Amino acid sequence: MIPRFALARPSTIGEALAAYADVGGDAAWYAGGTELLQVMKMGLARFGTLIDLKALPELRGIGVDDDGALVIGAATTHREIERSLVVARELPALAGLEADVANVRVRNQGTIGGNLCFAEPHSDPAALLFVCGAQARLRGPAGERDVPLDGFFVDPFVTARSADEILVSIRVPAAALREGRAYEKAKFRERPAVSVAVRLVVADDAIADAEVVVGSMTDVPVRVPVAGEALRGAPAEVSALRESLAAGSAALAELDAADDLDGSADYKRHLAGVLFGRAGRAALAEAIARA
């Protein structure tokens, strides 16, 4: 059962921050609640007050800012992202990812902000947004700051966000002209077991730049520079990628992983290599198609 708590429903960020200070921090930020309420039900967390962020206008909406960055309000639901025409245009891999998060009910209720802040190691959006160079915009008593997702995830269930800061939005830089971004995952239960996100840029018929992030397999999503290196310089042809992918997979085989119900560390590292191949080919195909 969900234990007893008080509910605050501010209409502005200012009111929200004040509500938090009023209860001396014995509070949790609440939006969709799919993860927060679940851990409260299981007796793993307890808060005197939940502060409902869903009415805050700054946390809603999907758009493109003057720099061409995709801006997604933290209280946007997975479903809204999945269905957004803006996302379909700016970052189709994200739309595809969101369509496959958990199940339809979680997608209708859960938010991207809640997902990122909860920082469950086995989750989908973090790896892709990370590899795309996304930033988290935080607002707290001391003001506003942007934190790159590369560095946002500190430990399982721990992020760089201070407890009294609200995640307001996520900003994803605009794609370069011939940039491809792809996400692949292996999922055996409710949550992903291993996921790989790849971003690469094509110039002069070759891969000019590439980044690889592995998610769900380690405590936090992790960038694998050697795998990105392995792709750089490869010819911009999907059928010619085999060697580069093999070299990159070897880097992934060095990653830490835990044995758990999804499989042993060895098997997960193997899967990471397989998914890297699939995501790499998909990202390259997208980059080529954008020319």
Place this chain on the structure above:
Amino acid sequence: MPESVDIAFVVNGRQAGVRVEPRETIADVLRERLGLTGLKISCDAQVCGACTVLVDGLAVSGCTYLAVDADGREVATVEGLARDGRLSPLQQAFIDEAAFQCGFCTPGMLMAATALLEENPKPSRDDVVAAIDGNLCRCTGYVPIVEAVLRAAEAGR
């Protein structure tokens, strides 16, 4: 003691007003206060879908959706599918296809299917499978459920 909140929402077309503690889920309120025991609690972890209800047309897990969040909204449960004592085409299709056995998952399945058909009146087989993929059934093996939804779509829901 945390304060109770007065909420008002529409359930199956009728106004409902209750005073609730913030911790109470929509499932608690529907089942224990309003006598609408159609939706069931099974896994209590948002996995099985036995507690599926629609809020403003969207399927949610009643076990983890706070009643206070339903304030001012429209809630649809299985009890609202039949009109004037007549089963809806979807309900009739479930009977015709024997799309249930023990019946525990059935209210949730019906609401998941209702959400689908309201948005997509002519779904493909794959659309139906995707729409109910988050609703577990331990008895039927799902085939008759998919058939029933397709049949209902044919009959015009």
Place this chain on the structure above:
Amino acid sequence: MSGAVGRPQVAPLPPSPIGETVPRRDGAAKVTGAARFATDLSVPGMARARVLRSPYAHARIRSIDASGALALPGVVAAVSAADLPDVNIYYGHALADHPLLADGVIRYAGEPVVGIVAEDAITADEALALVRVEYEPLTAVTTVEAALASDAPVIHEHAAEERPHRGFEERIERDHPNVCSRARHHWGNIDAAFEGAHLVVEGTYRYPMSYAYAMEPYTSIAHWTDGGLTVWSSCQHPFMVRDDLARCFNLPLSRVRVIVPYVGGGYGSKSYTKIEPLTAALALRAGRPVKLALSIDESILTTRGDGALVHIESAFDADGRLRGRRAEILLNTGAYAENSPLVGRKAANRIAGPYRIPAVDVTCRVVYTNTAPASSFRGFGAPQGNLAGESQIDEAAERLGLDPLELRRRNVVAPGERLWPKARGMDANLEDDLCLVAEALDWWNPAPAGHGRALGISASDAGSEPVTTSLVRVQADGSVTVTAGSTEIGQGSSTVLAQIAAGEMGVPIDRVQLLQSDTAAVSYDRSTGASRTTTIMGLAIQAAARDARSQLVEWASEVFAEGDDVEEVAGGVLVDGEVRDWGAIVRAWFGGAYGEVVGRGYLRREGTTAEMPPFWEVGCVGVEVSVDEETGKIRVERLVTLGDVGQAINPQLAESQDLGAAIMGMGMALGEELVYTDDGSLLGGTLVDYRVPRASDIPPFVPILAQRGDGVGVYGAKGGGEGALNPVAAAIANAVYRATGARLREAPFTPERVWRALHERDDAASGD
């Protein structure tokens, strides 16, 4: 689309719904949400209960202090075993080894220690945290190997009382302190069989500990009134529960009433007694009706399915005939016996498969471990052994250079042939069943590249005890009330039994009312399980209907005949050129617009149900699979099931049962598994981690019904609902072998296990 094979020999009285797909009678209730389950019920003045459970798998309880909980406003009672001196706290229909609350010793993590009763659920929940229990942890054993070690901690220090409902006559044998029971199934000269063999195939197989996941969790309400006890419960065997409650609380059977509403899934996991004695004890101490509604996470800790370690050898002649089969089965049964002594006996019986084998020697040990108790679960010992036995048939076929279908055809028993001495002759045509499945699987054409096909077969001594009763009551208007102690657990008994009654009485089905599962309102039925209800309860209803009709014919002679002949016709009699329906006879006999006739049906081991088992439940399935060799993920491309049910009273329901059973089997073959740490904690005991099949997992499916009228049930019916589960794991393993050359011996065949098997195949091929 189904293929019906054969028609029954004896036509029932027309008009008859037998063999018709009559819409389910519980349909309107279930699709409108009006159907009430135990979780939906409440009683005036009812209090709510929650259970404090042990975090340790094996421990002694040093002290319990519930004073903090009792001080919380709204808490009505806090109860431990020590608070129940007036109650026989040990129950168990086979071995009374299970205390309703831990009695000084903890035997598994999750075992109930204290029951809290409060005005509402949230208060009961908050009170749990205020109870202080001091434990002295002991070493825990979670695997059968560890439990059987010579220095293993002893889980049950004292032998428990053997009880009469264990389901077999022999005394319960044990040959190690942690062996709950031991069964041996043997005949012939096993050593000679192996010595002279052309081929011996040997292997070790593992079958997972599983969770039935009935979607409705265990729920009971107990209400003490006027010296009697009424319990509502989500259970399959109300009369068995009544027996245990009577014994626990020193009550005569007639003062205990167990009522079962619609049950949200059972599959065997709700067989026998679970939380009813605890709920009744809490209500006794609280002085109020009490509802105990477990969560699914608690239900996983209440009953699970036996995991198995099987070592098996099969000996063959050069022409592929089985000479002998030897097996050792170890079942991991958890902390308490529950129904596992019978599961063990059945596992031993069923591993020989439906084959003619001159010599068999099988031992099954049911082993206690410090894990949640295992009990009945669909398949009941057959799936565990079938993975081993049917894998061996395919392995042998390859080495003999024979088609696996052909090898099976050579060895299955013929109709009428006994599987073992004194068993009922096979009441099925197994060879025809195999061929029907093979045909549906397109067996004789090559599978697409990367695909593999396999079929599997099982025959289970099913039906449990043929003991039951029924009443058929004809009212003054000719409508019929039938009582049946069977429960409606989803299998459709509420429809099928009404069909039988309607057919037997010759009245339209909408004039038939079926009363079920209330021990005060209906007459005795032993159980709803072992696929027995259509066959066994059907026979009792048939007998009761015949008794009612024979009384009515006699009455008709008395009040209408005046010396003329009375001829029975559908729904009444013909006398003096006029049809008098049953209602007219009742009214005439009683002399007014009132009265009723009561027909009684009794069933026991007698006549057609003298031989055991009452019927054989056949499982015959075929699968086609493909494997993603990069990830190891198996995809089932096609599934064929065959229900050899004699006469399908309701064909749609029979096919539906087969699909549900096969998908459950597929679940355990591909991903369902309860995993324990060495210290006895259950890893991931929630639906987030326990992966049951969902809609996107279901392959294209072909159901077949074989109806040859060869069963003892009404119109030649036999039972179904479990058979299709049994051979699924082996069929998938064999099909994966055909597709990839990799052999799987440990279910579930997770992608990782498949991936490793593929590597072993590659290593073997390169001669490593």
